[in-house]
Amino acid sequence: MQAGEVSAQAPLIAILAGEDSGDQLGADLIVALRQRYPQARFVGIGGTRMQAQGFESWYEIHELSLFGFSEVIRHLPRLLRLRKALMARLLAAxxxxxxxxxxxxxxxxxxxxxxxxxxxxxxxxxPSVWAWREKRAEKIGRSARRVLCLFPMEPAIYARHGIDARFVGHPLADRFALVSDRTGARDVLQLPQQAPVLAVLPGSRLSELTRLGQIFIDAAAQVAAAIPGLRIVIPAANPQVRARLRELLAKGPRDEAAPLLLDGHAHEAMLAADVVLLASGTATLEAMLAKRPMVVGYRVTPMSYRIARAMKMLKTDIYSLPNILARACGLGDERLVPELMQDDCNAANLAAATLALFRDSERRSHIVAAFEQLHQALRGGMDGQAGDRAAAAIAELMDQRDAG
Known part of the structure; x- marks a missing residue:
């Protein structure tokens, strides 16, 4: 037995997580795997949540937290050095x-x-094989013995390419109640129960705020001018984002209509809102699970946009996760969520779409009912939590190898 090889009862398990969401998935996975392998040792790349579960992080998780072509290209030499060192260490272990x-x-x-x-x-x-070129599934199959999917439509795509993929459910679906509690969320944030509330989430990265922050804040101001007594809440993902948002908000009013800037509390902000205005990404899934009608906008860097268009990389005409899930789960081609992308993502368009939702209570009720169906689909009618099912799928592979 080589130095890194340990018994089946005390395996060495490597986990490589990128970004904050990966850190949470990794932490849940470690908890579930440790129930099966109490003596296991966990190593690799992870953040504070994983480390709190006894994970040994060889490198800082933020070193993988990049977004878009231009950021990856700029940091490519460092990423290549890190990858080489990591692979050498894993091959030795x-x-x-x-x-x-x-x-x-x-x-x-x-x-x-x-x-x-x-x-x-x-x-x-x-990866989003349903949005980008499906042939990527073959590359993923060359990399992984098994793919664990968060969305129910994904395993069928991999099956077409002969790749073992399992739907384990989405962990966020476990963290949101099927029936949302707006009253409780407003109590937590000290918001009036009867006031109209708009939650604004222009992104969790400074690079996103550079492209979207002022546009979203200007759009929110236009909505506030049209809706008397509107309360606006803006959760900040971290201190750096909060500081940048404070700079942007300093140009606006300082009276009762001024937005409420929060330290975190994104889930509470969504639950408390009547409508959510947000950047495309995982936050749209959170807003869906909070059962809140939303307007989605996004802009990538001009370089990333030109590359994507030139290479014809997108294979979908819809972008937000709620719309994609609605189509995949058989709710039809109706766009539950207004999407304003790239040049269409401007303050006037965002404000108009947001106002349309505030003024149409019947439409909001229809959207909430559809979101409840999608929440159930993400749970898949399966027992346990997503982390438990992911751990079971991994443990099955490990046991098969031990048996062989």
């Missing part, structure tokens, strides 16, 4: 399994090399 969580631009290359070297690899969180 020979863990029982390597689980790459999201961060596909980094993790899939690492997983492919490790799989070729005989290590068992799993990719947790399928």
């Amino acid at each position: 020979r863990p029982a399994v390597v689980v790459g969580i999201d961060a596909p631009d980094f993790n899939l290359g690492v997983e492919q090399r490790l799989k070729q070297a005989g290590l068992l690899t799993v990719h947790y969180v399928s």
Whole structure:
């Protein structure tokens, strides 16, 4: 037995997580895997949540927290050095399994090399093969022995390419109640129960705020001018984002109509709102699970947009997760969520779409009912939590290898 190889009862398990969402998935996974392997040791790349569960992080998680073509290109030399050092360390340690969580631009290359070297690899969180070119599924299959999917429509796509993929459910679906509590959320945020409330989430990265922050704040101001007594809440993901938002808000009113800037509390802000105005991304899924009508806007960097258009990389005409899920789950082609992308993402358009939702209570009720159906679909009618099901799918592979 080599130095890194340990018994089936005390396996070495490597996890490579990128970004804050990956850190949470990793932490849940560690808890669930430790129930099966109490003596397991967990190593790799992870954040504070994973480390709180006894994870040994070899590198800082923020080193993988990049977004868009231009950011990856700018940091490519550093990423290549990190990948080389990481693979050497993993090949020396020979863990029982390597689980790459999201961060596909980094993790899939690492997983492919490790799989070729005989290590068992799993990719947790399928890249968006339903939005980008489906042929990517074949590349993912070359990297991972099994793919763990958060959305119910994904395994069928992989099956068309002969790849083992399992729907384990989305962890966010476990964290939101099927019936949302707006009253409780408003009490937490000290908001009047009868006031109209708009939650604004222009992004969790400083780069997103550079592109979207002023546009979203200007749109919110236009909505406030049209709706008497409107309360606006803006949750900040971290201190850096809060500081940047404070700079943007300093140009606006300082009276009762001024937006309420929050430290975190994004879930409470969504639950408390009548309508949510937000940037495209995972936050749209959170707003859907909070059962809140929303307007989605987004702009990528001009370079990323030109590359995507030139390479014809997008295969979908819809962008927000609620709309994609609605189509995949058989709710029809109706767009539950207004989407304003790239040049269409401006303050006037965002404000108009948001006002339309505030003024149409019947439409809001229809959207809430559809979101309740989608919440059930993300749970998949399965027992347990998503982390437990992911751990079971990983443990099954490990046991099969031990048996072989």
